[in-house]
Amino acid sequence: MAVRPKTTRGQARRDQILRAAETVFGTMGYADASIADITREARTAQGTLYIYFRGKDEIFAELVAEMGRLTRDVIARAVAKCDGRLEAERRGLEAFLRFVAERPELYRIVEEARFVAPAAYRDYFTRFARAYRQQLERAQRAGEIRPGNCEVRAWALMGLAKALGERFVLWDRDTDIEEVVAVAFDMIEHGLAA
Amino acid sequence: MAVRPKTTRGQARRDQILRAAETVFGTMGYADASIADITREARTAQGTLYIYFRGKDEIFAELVAEMGRLTRDVIARAVAKCDGRLEAERRGLEAFLRFVAERPELYRIVEEARFVAPAAYRDYFTRFARAYRQQLERAQRAGEIRPGNCEVRAWALMGLAKALGERFVLWDRDTDIEEVVAVAFDMIEHGLAA
DNA sequence: TCACAACATGAATAATGATTCATGTTTCAC
DNA sequence: GTGAAACATGAATCATTATTCATGTTGTGA
Numbered sequence: 068m069a070v071r072p073k074t075t076r077g078q079a080r081r082d083q084i085l086r087a088a089e090t091v092f093g094t095m096g097y098a099d100a101s102i103a104d105i106t107r108e109a110r111t112a113q114g115t116l117y118i119y120f121r122g123k124d125e126i127f128a129e130l131v132a133e134m135g136r137l138t139r140d141v142i143a144r145a146v147a148k149c150d151g152r153l154e155a156e157r158r159g160l161e162a163f164l165r166f167v168a169e170r171p172e173l174y175r176i177v178e179e180a181r182f183v184a185p186a187a188y189r190d191y192f193t194r195f196a197r198a199y200r201q202q203l204e205r206a207q208r209a210g211e212i213r214p215g216n217c218e219v220r221a222w223a224l225m226g227l228a229k230a231l232g233e234r235f236v237l238w239d240r241d242t243d244i245e246e247v248v249a250v251a252f253d254m255i256e257h258g259l260a261a
Numbered sequence: 262m263a264v265r266p267k268t269t270r271g272q273a274r275r276d277q278i279l280r281a282a283e284t285v286f287g288t289m290g291y292a293d294a295s296i297a298d299i300t301r302e303a304r305t306a307q308g309t310l311y312i313y314f315r316g317k318d319e320i321f322a323e324l325v326a327e328m329g330r331l332t333r334d335v336i337a338r339a340v341a342k343c344d345g346r347l348e349a350e351r352r353g354l355e356a357f358l359r360f361v362a363e364r365p366e367l368y369r370i371v372e373e374a375r376f377v378a379p380a381a382y383r384d385y386f387t388r389f390a391r392a393y394r395q396q397l398e399r400a401q402r403a404g405e406i407r408p409g410n411c412e413v414r415a416w417a418l419m420g421l422a423k424a425l426g427e428r429f430v431l432w433d434r435d436t437d438i439e440e441v442v443a444v445a446f447d448m449i450e451h452g453l454a455a
Numbered sequence: 456t457c458a459c460a461a462c463a464t465g466a467a468t469a470a471t472g473a474t475t476c477a478t479g480t481t482t483c484a485c
Numbered sequence: 486g487t488g489a490a491a492c493a494t495g496a497a498t499c500a501t502t503a504t505t506c507a508t509g510t511t512g513t514g515a
Contacts, residue, residue, distance in 0.1 A: 070461090070462095072461090072462090073460090073461065073462095074461065074462080074512080074513095076461085076462070076511085076512080077461070077462065080462080080463085096376055097376075098292060098376075101501085101502060101503080102502070102503060102504080103502075103503095111463075111464085112463060112464040112465055113464085113465065113466095113503090113504085114463070114464060114465065114504085114505080114506080115462080115463055115464075117503095117504070117505080118461090118462070118463075122503075122504075123502095123503065123504095152453075153453065153454060156453070178375065179376050181372065182290055182291075182292075182373050182376065183292075189432075192428075196428075210455055211455055212453040212454065212455055213447070213451065213452075213453060213454070213455055215444050215447055215448065216440070216444040219425070219429070219440075219441050219444040219445060220444065220445075220448055220453070222424045222425055222428045222429070223421045223424060223425060223445050223448060224421075225424055226420040226421045226422070226423050226424020226425065226427075227417045227418075227420045227421045227424075228420070229420050229423075229424065230416045230417060230419055230420020230421075230423065231413070231416055231417060231420065233420075234386075234390075234416045235413070235416070238383075246410070246413075247413050250409050250410040250413040250414065251413060251414075251417050253407070253409055254409065254414055254417060254449075254452065255448075255452055255453055256452045256453060256454045257407065257451070257452040257454060258407075258448065258449055258450045258451040258452035259346075259347065259350070259406040259407060259414070259449055259450060260347060260406065260407070260450045260451060261404055261405055261406055261407055264491085264492095266491090266492090267490085267491065267492095268481095268482070268483090268491065268492080270481080270482075270491085270492070271491070271492065274492080274493085295471085295472055295473080296472070296473060296474080297472075297473095300495095305493075305494085306493060306494040306495050307473090307474085307494085307495065307496095308474085308475080308476080308493070308494060308495065309492080309493055309494075309495095310474095311473095311474070311475080312491090312492065312493075316473075316474075317473070317474095456515105457513105457514105457515090458513100458514100458515095459512100459513095459514095460511105460512090460513090460514105461510100461511080461512080461513100462509105462510080462511070462512090463508105463509080463510070463511090464506105464507100464508080464509070464510090465506100465507105465508100466505105466506100466507100467504105467505085467506090467507105468503105468504085468505075468506100469502100469503095469504090469505100470501105470502095470503090470504100471500105471501085471502090471503100472499105472500100472501095473498105473499095473500090473501100474497105474498085474499090474500105475496105475497085475498075475499100476494105476495100476496100476497090476498100477494100477496105477497105478493100478494080478495105479492105479493080479494070480491105480492080480493070480494090481490105481491080481492070481493090482489100482490085482491075482492085483487105483488100483489095483490090483491100484487105484488100484489095484490105485486100485487090485488095
């Protein structure tokens with residue numbers, strides 16, 4: 068029951084199952100996805116899944132955690148050698164949207180986690196927000212951005228990115244991401260006031 | 262099977278069940294809520310529910326639609342006699358957050374609809390976005406706000422509001438909404454640039 | 456090559472809970 | 486007052502599926 072693989076073969080099986088779960092959960096959603104669907108996709112027996120995971124929720128939560136590491140990594144890379152927070156803001160948003168475009172299933176899983184694996188979901192966004200806030204505070208101290216509560220701003224900016232991803236990437240698979248980023252960034256930089 | 266009530270009694274029962282469903286779905290979530298839970302809360306027999314609703318999904322979708330009417334109404338009222346779009350933006354955001362604070366269950370339902378009743382969910386936000394965009398375009402023509410794609414902006418602003426609601430209202434039941442609104446509004450008005 | 460740990464199988468189990476339906480009860484138009 | 490339509494009941498049905506487990510198979514260190 069839920070053992071960490073000790074051989075290469077075991078590691079491979081575990082991965083095989085995780086990848087299958089990603090596909091199945093991502094396309095059918097948690098409720099409609101059955102263990103049978105996942106193991107069929109993974110080409111293993113149902114019992115095999117229970118060697119590596121405690122159950123349906125645990126494998127889902129694991130995907131969310133994996134996704135957390137991945138997203139943080141993608142954004143961090145994109146933002147790494149930007150000079151100036153505003154530039155980082157633009158690049159980060161663009162990287163995020165492109166990432167959603169590339170792995171829409173994974174992103175759906177993160178959002179569904181809000182209801183299926185609340186702890187994992189909260190963890191995902193809380194971690195992200197903490198880092199985000201620190202970046203903003205640093206920029207604020209450097210006088211790059213207006214003063215103001217950076218916790219609130221971090222969450223506002225995350226929400227903005229999520230909504231754009233949902234509407235312009237998941238729903239319309241063919242909108243011009245660059246255009247969306249440009250418009251959003253103008254708002255982030257200068258606000259709405261004429 | 263799913264009949265529109267023709268008497269006062271019928272109307273009352275249907276409502277009774279809807280209110281019970283609101284409570285039960287709102288606190289336990291769709292998956293964990295059973296028909297038995299709902300009818301117990303409503304003090305009716307399980308079969309009664311099926312007189313007025315086709316099934317578990319339909320009653321859920323109905324709640325989402327109801328919620329749509331309600332939110333639009335609340336925001337419209339709050340924004341009604343503001344002069345200037347920016348003022349409306351501030352008041353609208355505040356009204357939204359206070360609404361989430363007052364009926365957290367209902368708002369949870371709308372968000373869960375993304376996975377449980379996608380059509381209702383999409384309808385909810387698409388309608389909202391349409392109205393929002395029109396307001397922004399009007400303000401733009403009046404020279405009140407900077408020029409820019411208002412469809413993108415509308416979704417960005419909706420996402421921002423959603424995230425703030427989730428983090429500062431649903432998670433922290435006691436943050437100072439006024440403070441959050443002030444910070445967010447500063448960003449909406451002037452952006453981040455120093 | 457043996458022994459043993461790790462891995463793999465898939466049919467059986469067992470719980471759950473949405474939906475139906477045969478049987479009442481209430482309302483109200485006439 | 487009566488009959489028919491509307492409403493209400495809740496126990497039985499029925500399908501679905503997560504999880505277990507008794508039984509194999511594979512790989513490897515000594």
